[in-house]
Every structure is written in C-alpha cells, then in structure tokens.
Amino acid sequence: MNKLPKIKDLQAPDGYFDRLPDDILAKTKPNNSVSWTKYAAAAAILIGLGLTWQFGGIPFEEQPISLDEEAHLYIESQIWTAEDILSFADDPNALLDQIIEEEMPTSEELWAEDESNWF
Template identity: 50%
Template sequence: MEKLPKLQEFKAPEGYFEGLPDRIIQKSKRERSSIFIRYAAAASVLVTLGIWQFGLINAPTAPLTLEEEALLYIESNQWSSEDVLGLSENPNEILDQIIEDQFGPDDLPLEVEDENWY
C-alpha cells in the first residue's frame, strides 16, 4: 500500500452545485422534445404507409382475358404446355398456329404425308 501513489483530494469547480439544477432541467427539456419528434416521425411514417396501402387496395384492376390467365399459369409453372393443349378442343389448330407464328406463313415446313419420308 505504501507504494501506491496518494490521490489528491477532489474538489468540485466553483459554482458547480449552484448551477446544477438549471442544467438538469434544460437537459430534460431537450430529451422530451427529441422523444416527441421521434414519436411524431414514426406516426407520420405509419400514416403515410397506411394511406398508400389503402389507396392501392381500392384501385380498380382490369380483369384478365382467358389467354392472359393461361399464360400466367404457364409462366408460373403451374401448367405445362401439354396441360393447355389437353384443355383445348382442337390441339392441332393451336399447334398449327404456334408453328405459323414461329416460322411465318411463307416459311412453313413441308407437310409430309408419307410415313417413310427419308
């Protein structure tokens, strides 16, 4: 214990305790106003999101055509193209239309009636 340095006696700065209550009151007023600002900012964000969300819910949407709905099912991998052809009354007509769209009306592949065409 003798080897430890001796601590100097602590003295508060002059006038510290006289001005302390005023500094504490000022600090608490600042904290209250900053808490109010935080709550006000959070409330404004929530109100804005609520208005935006309810505005989108009430927006009218155009109904999809049967073709658009089928394309959505195909693109979402719920239906395969075979499923769509199976639902069709005339799948050969759909396949002919796809081939015509792919190659164009002038470049259609030749129709081969002979089973051994090679």
C-alpha cells in the first residue's frame, strides 16, 4: 500500500457548478433549422404523382361482371333487400323454390310414404 501514489484533494474549478446547467442545456438544445431538401423531396413526389394521375400514367381497366355477380354485390352491400329481389322477379315463388333447393339440397326420405308399418 505504501507504493500507491497519494491522491491530492479533488476540487472543482471555481464557478463550475454555477455554469453546469447552462452548459448542459446548450449541448442538448435541438437544432431548429429545417433542411429545405425535405420540402423539395416532398414537393417532387407530389408533383410526380399529380402528373402521373393527370396524364393517365396509371391505366385503369373496367372489368365487366355478370348480372348475377352485380346483383350479389348489391345484396352484400345491403343496397338491395330480399323484398327488392323478389319484386324484380316475374315469379317470386319459383325464385324462392330455387333458393331453397340451392340452400337445402334434397336428401333421401327417412321413410316411404306408402310404408304401412312405421313402427
């Protein structure tokens, strides 16, 4: 232990702690200057998209759909109700029978009508 050098008393320089808060705030202040390149890049993107849209750079093809598909779209979006669809039909009973057949397929009867022994 005798070989270790002796440390002198540590003292802060005069006025160090008085200046410390101001020094810390000066180092942490955000840079308020905004680079003009950010605005230039945003403007270039907007102008490019606007010109592309204006001059038809993005092709749009309308895909035809069948009447059945169009009717299903109207029904699914709740624009048409079941009553509306039935009012369009010439024979609403036939339309209802067709829907019932599609929704509930026929199965074999559980028993025959003419079977006399049902027990």
